[in-house]
Amino acid sequence: MIAIFNKFKIGLLAILISLVTLISCNKDELEIQNDFPFEVKVMPVPKEIANGSTVEIRITILRTGNYSNTQYYLRYFQFDGQGTLAYHDEPPYLPNDLYGLPTEQFRIYYTSTSTVSQSLEVWISDNFGNEKQVSFQFNSSD
Numbered sequence: 001m002i003a004i005f006n007k008f009k010i011g012l013l014a015i016l017i018s019l020v021t022l023i024s025c026n027k028d029e030l031e032i033q034n035d036f037p038f039e040v041k042v043m044p045v046p047k048e049i050a051n052g053s054t055v056e057i058r059i060t061i062l063r064t065g066n067y068s069n070t071q072y073y074l075r076y077f078q079f080d081g082q083g084t085l086a087y088h089d090e091p092p093y094l095p096n097d098l099y100g101l102p103t104e105q106f107r108i109y110y111t112s113t114s115t116v117s118q119s120l121e122v123w124i125s126d127n128f129g130n131e132k133q134v135s136f137q138f139n140s141s142d
Contacts, residue, residue, distance in 0.1 A: 036065030048141035061104040072101040081118030
């Protein structure tokens with residue numbers, strides 16, 4: 001009878017330990033990370049641009065981790081001068097509108113429509129709220 005009682009105590013102790021372990025688990029420790037910050041690498045661009053000329057801007061998004069459902073977006077703002085920004089041979093982007101990026105390595109094209117210096121900012125963001133800003137300054141070569 002004592003042996004049965006000891007087995008019962010051991011079983012009860014095992015159940016209590018299991019319950020305490022389950023209750024004390026921190027939910028945050030069990031989450032899988034899918035929000036990875038990133039960096040943006042830009043190849044050098046010319047410092048001068050003539051009215052009507054186009055500059056190719058090569059951009060690469062460098063991930064710190066890999067989550068297959070991450071989506072990247074681009075928007076831009078032009079502060080000085082006038083010009084258009086476009087992806088490949090698609091219609092030009094509108095300032096401050098958000099555009100999806102199909103790849104993490106891409107080229108955009110800035111075409112000057114101004115005879116003065118021009119400056120613009122390109123913002124790259126992801127669907128988790130991470131953002132990186134890249135600024136460009138072009139002097140007029142007219």
